[in-house]
Amino acid sequence: MARAQPAFIARLREFEGLAEAEAGALAAALGDCVEAEGRTDLQLEGEEGAVAYAIEAGWAYAYKDLEDGRRQIVGFHFAGDTLGLRTLLLRTSDHAFRTLTPCRLHRLRRRDLEGLFADHPRLAAAVLWALARDEAIVVEHLVSLGRRSAEERLGHMLCELACRAASRGLAEAGAVRVPAPQTVLADALGLSVVHLNRTLRPMRERGLVEIEPTGLVVRDLGRLVEEAGFDPAFLGIYPDDPDHPDHML
Amino acid sequence: MARAQPAFIARLREFEGLAEAEAGALAAALGDCVEAEGRTDLQLEGEEGAVAYAIEAGWAYAYKDLEDGRRQIVGFHFAGDTLGLRTLLLRTSDHAFRTLTPCRLHRLRRRDLEGLFADHPRLAAAVLWALARDEAIVVEHLVSLGRRSAEERLGHMLCELACRAASRGLAEAGAVRVPAPQTVLADALGLSVVHLNRTLRPMRERGLVEIEPTGLVVRDLGRLVEEAGFDPAFLGIYPDDPDHPDHML
DNA sequence: CGTCGATTTGACTAAGATCAATTTAGGTGG
DNA sequence: CCACCTAAATTGATCTTAGTCAAATCGACG
Numbered sequence: 001m002a003r004a005q006p007a008f009i010a011r012l013r014e015f016e017g018l019a020e021a022e023a024g025a026l027a028a029a030l031g032d033c034v035e036a037e038g039r040t041d042l043q044l045e046g047e048e049g050a051v052a053y054a055i056e057a058g059w060a061y062a063y064k065d066l067e068d069g070r071r072q073i074v075g076f077h078f079a080g081d082t083l084g085l086r087t088l089l090l091r092t093s094d095h096a097f098r099t100l101t102p103c104r105l106h107r108l109r110r111r112d113l114e115g116l117f118a119d120h121p122r123l124a125a126a127v128l129w130a131l132a133r134d135e136a137i138v139v140e141h142l143v144s145l146g147r148r149s150a151e152e153r154l155g156h157m158l159c160e161l162a163c164r165a166a167s168r169g170l171a172e173a174g175a176v177r178v179p180a181p182q183t184v185l186a187d188a189l190g191l192s193v194v195h196l197n198r199t200l201r202p203m204r205e206r207g208l209v210e211i212e213p214t215g216l217v218v219r220d221l222g223r224l225v226e227e228a229g230f231d232p233a234f235l236g237i238y239p240d241d242p243d244h245p246d247h248m249l
Numbered sequence: 250m251a252r253a254q255p256a257f258i259a260r261l262r263e264f265e266g267l268a269e270a271e272a273g274a275l276a277a278a279l280g281d282c283v284e285a286e287g288r289t290d291l292q293l294e295g296e297e298g299a300v301a302y303a304i305e306a307g308w309a310y311a312y313k314d315l316e317d318g319r320r321q322i323v324g325f326h327f328a329g330d331t332l333g334l335r336t337l338l339l340r341t342s343d344h345a346f347r348t349l350t351p352c353r354l355h356r357l358r359r360r361d362l363e364g365l366f367a368d369h370p371r372l373a374a375a376v377l378w379a380l381a382r383d384e385a386i387v388v389e390h391l392v393s394l395g396r397r398s399a400e401e402r403l404g405h406m407l408c409e410l411a412c413r414a415a416s417r418g419l420a421e422a423g424a425v426r427v428p429a430p431q432t433v434l435a436d437a438l439g440l441s442v443v444h445l446n447r448t449l450r451p452m453r454e455r456g457l458v459e460i461e462p463t464g465l466v467v468r469d470l471g472r473l474v475e476e477a478g479f480d481p482a483f484l485g486i487y488p489d490d491p492d493h494p495d496h497m498l
Numbered sequence: 499c500g501t502c503g504a505t506t507t508g509a510c511t512a513a514g515a516t517c518a519a520t521t522t523a524g525g526t527g528g
Numbered sequence: 529c530c531a532c533c534t535a536a537a538t539t540g541a542t543c544t545t546a547g548t549c550a551a552a553t554c555g556a557c558g
Contacts, residue, residue, distance in 0.1 A: 064388075064392050066396060067478065071396070072396040074388050085381075086381045089377065089381040090381050090385060092482055092483055092485070094388075117370070117374050121366075121370025121373060122370070124366075124370060124374045124377055125366050125370075125373045127377060128338065128376060129338055131377065131381060131384065132334075132335045132338040132380060133339060134384070135335055135384045135387065136335060136339060136341070136343060138384065138387055138388060138391060139313075139323055139344070140343070141391060142387060142390060143321040145391060145394035145439065146394045146439030147320070147439060148315075148319075149545080150546070181504060181505090182505070183503095183504075183505095188395075189395075190394065190396060191546075192547050193505085194507090194547075194548080194549095197506060197507090198546090201506090211505080213556075229316065233341055233343060234341055234343040236339060236341065398514095399514070430537090431537065432535095440514075440515090441514070441515050442537085443514090443516080443538085443539085444513085444514050446538060446539090447514090450538095460537080462523070462524070462536090
């Protein structure tokens with residue numbers, strides 16, 4: 001029985017014209033899905049050595065804990081994204097991953113990945129591209145933390161998340177749900193929960209976002225993008241081109 | 250006449266056992282060096298399309314300007330590092346590069362890189378590794394900006410730079426010179442120059458660093474690493490292993 | 499009904515920014 | 529050699545942003 005193509009492969013193919021054989025080999029390496037509960041840490045070490053994941057469904061995030069309990073969230077990931085690939089490549093484990101919602105994940109073992117690159121070299125180039133794109137997002141996040149005010153950071157991050165999610169079809173009725181509690185958003189933005197909450201208020205009053213028990217909902221992405229002065233170019237997304245597959249909302 | 254191996258190739262080889270043919274092809278693609286003056290922006294577009302650089306000598310940094318003049322420096326780069334590779338791969342140009350000192354650079358054209366990956370697929374894996382390592386550094390920087398105090402940030406960044414520089418043989422008599430004025434350090438750390446200067450003072454008084462006209466000099470890296478609680482694991486450097494080639498100072 | 503985590507609000511504090519001089523040190527021209 | 533210029537470094541005074549502490553509220557769920 002033929003199965004639908006894994007989300008990670010679909011995303012790679014948007015960029016690199018992968019041959020059937022390559023896509024097939026990658027699909028074989030991805031194998032079956034594991035289920036993970038919401039709000040749990042993901043294991044990066046299995047019985048067979050280091051693993052990374054390709055997300056099939058659900059949201060997760062990468063974070064780093066400091067010794068004294070402070071925590072910085074590095075980025076959010078969902079269907080089509082990869083988790084821990086860098087860690088797998090570098091053989092270090094400098095940070096951790098945690099689910100926000102229940103997730104369906106493909107395991108990626110280092111051994112399999114190495115074999116894959118040896119047999120299908122173009123896959124290395126494709127993964128290289130995926131990694132470059134992830135890094136562009138991290139860099140933009142870094143710029144926000146270094147030089148933008150709380151309000152600007154929040155606006156930019158919500159734009160980034162909503163644009164990415166929308167471009168992968170995760171918008172519901174024109175709205176994008178970010179299934180993260182405020183504690184998590186605060187740790188991503190380098191803010192205290194209290195200050196995040198206060199920064200959020202004016203945005204809620206203007207109808208840009210809404211807080212629901214299941215997470216924050218971006219109600220008016222267009223206006224948010226405009227008010228935040230957000231430029232989605234670094235995402236490789238083209239929101240103004242209705243003919244482009246990434247056109248959203 | 251045989252020339253010494255470019256620094257970038259030497260660095261790749263530390264990690265991936267590249268065959269002679271691969272190293273030779275990469276060396277051919279790198280070609281001759283360009284000279285760049287200190288304190289000048291690097292062009293990312295040439296007559297032949299987008300270019301990136303592999304640094305042979307000198308220091309440079311990647312930065313992003315915001316509309317209103319604020320600036321965030323993303324990272325510092327020197328011999329063996331690459332500049333603009335991500336931009337080249339993604340075909341976007343979301344930030345810029347500027348030299349600190351006079352630099353000797355190899356140009357890397359997109360066309361050449363694509364041909365290289367097609368002919369020598371293991372090079373794609375090697376570059377993938379280099380990119381992963383760069384990203385680990387960016388992530389650590391991001392954590393600093395989000396959750397560490399000015400003093401902690403400064404300590405960590407100096408450790409990172411000094412460890413990296415030392416591991417590539419850029420230490421002089423046990424000291425590492427970071428050829429950056431305080432304005433640049435401040436923009437990297439997300440601080441004002443005034444506050445950076447004040448944060449620097451206690452470190453100078455304790456003899457950890459020194460300010461000289463040509464830049465900041467890290468005098469006692471060991472103590473700095475200890476006081477900052479810096480863990481160089483994410484750099485892929487092993488300072489405590491005298492047998493390892495990365496052993497420093 | 500009670501509990502627990504998440505959210506919200508108020509009052510106060512602190513880290514770091516901003517503004518405004520002043521000093522320093524190299525480099526330049528005379 | 530000296531006067532002068534400029535970019536960088538330094539210092540003081542004041543202001544703002546965001547953090548901390550503490551308490552109250554809310555909502556889902558057993």
